[in-house]
């Protein structure tokens with residue numbers, strides 16, 4: 001049976017939890033809220049299914065190969081409202097619309113009423129609006145894999161979107177005979193931050209009033225390339241912050257598996273890969289706009305068919321990018337994020353000292369961050385590295 005002794009080897013995808021015929025596995029949170037499987041030895045029959053279904057361990061043993069050149073498509077949704085609500089070029093909405101119009105259902109990450117994030121199911125175009133926007137936190141999966149399988153068994157087409165590890169876990173869990181009805185979308189993935197830190201940040205911001213909506217990366221802060229989180233309060237105020245963004249990009253609160261992620265371009269299992277097309281102005285001058293451009297890579301015939309069917313709603317431009325371009329502009333398609341050397345210390349002190357301490361020590365609150373900004377400024381004007 002599955003036993004996670006090294007947390008960098010489990011993405012928390014839930015495939016083992018879903019496959020267990022005796023419901024012997026529960027997904028238990030660690031100190032930062034990341035979930036890991038735990039087996040009830042009184043129920044387990046040692047059938048081995050949970051070990052067999054684990055794609056993360058299997059894929060980690062495969063070699064990584066990156067091509068010299070990658071064929072991509074630059075995409076922008078023609079609907080200005082959808083584009084504004086989406087994280088980059090709004091391609092996901094167009095893909096979801098195709099599946100809904102064919103009578104299918106869509107699964108994606110959405111906010112709960114308290115602004116924590118979990119995977120949900122939608123069977124209408126309006127229902128898919130909840131999936132707009134990147135939520136930079138590990139989404140709670142619950143029993144979603146089991147519900148996807150039930151939909152496929154009743155003959156519904158399913159579009160599932162998630163991190164590459166969630167998609168790989170789902171594909172591994174769904175039996176071959178049902179896969180024809182499943183189409184999957186993943187993205188270039190920098191990593192997923194801690195659910196507990198996000199929850200505590202919400203509580204910290206709530207001291208300013210009742211929150212009515214949040215956005216992890218709000219385009220209204222200055223366009224698609226700007227990255228600021230925003231909070232809307234019930235009294236009509238809106239504030240922009242960068243505290244969570246700074247913690248995210250410092251790589252101090254990511255899941256352990258994100259340091260050893262095997263899902264580079266060649267080893268992922270999704271049908272369509274979507275991403276921010278950082279550097280699009282170098283490749284396709286004139287295509288870019290300040291509301292965002294998606295980079296799309298179709299990984300299978302199923303994926304190619306889906307993009308083709310969605311093309312009526314999209315401005316599309318094919319292009320080729322070099323491995324050097326990817327390495328400069330979106331390196332997480334090639335290799336995992338480099339984890340901050342104090343990640344372990346973060347995990348040890350965070351549960352006791354809490355969010356404000358962490359934001360002062362590793363985020364943008366207080367003198368440390370200001371001192372760092374001054375250092376960067378001096379280096380810039382003196383030309384020192």
Ligand SMILES: Cc1cc2nc3c(=O)[nH]c(=O)nc-3n(C[C@H](O)[C@H](O)[C@H](O)COP(=O)(O)OP(=O)(O)OC[C@H]3O[C@@H](n4cnc5c(N)ncnc54)[C@H](O)[C@@H]3O)c2cc1C
Pocket residue numbers: 085086087088089090091092093107108109110117131132133134135136137138139161162163187188189190191192193274275276277278294295330332
């Ligand atoms: C944690 C995370 C890390 C990312 N890292 C990168 C990166 O390094 N480089 C890059 O180019 N792009 C990255 N992206 C993807 C990027 O931010 C956009 O989501 C992508 O460009 C799609 O844009 P869109 O306009 O089509 O999507 P939108 O319409 O905004 O759709 C977003 C889609 O992402 C899914 N999603 C959102 N949050 C989560 C979540 N927490 N877990 C699982 N699925 C989620 C939704 O279900 C939806 O399908 C990341 C996204 C996330 C959530």
Ligand code: SF4
Pocket residue numbers: 002004009010011012013014015016017037053054055056057169
């Ligand atoms: S990666 Fe997924 S299948 Fe493997 S142990 Fe973790 S939760 Fe289970």
Ligand code: SF4
Pocket residue numbers: 001002019020021022023024025039043044045046047048049050051
């Ligand atoms: S070995 Fe079989 S019964 Fe035991 S936890 Fe794994 S899937 Fe369940």
Ligand code: SF4
Pocket residue numbers: 011163164165166189190191192255257258259261262263
């Ligand atoms: S970086 Fe890899 S392991 Fe981490 S969430 Fe993304 S796909 Fe999963």
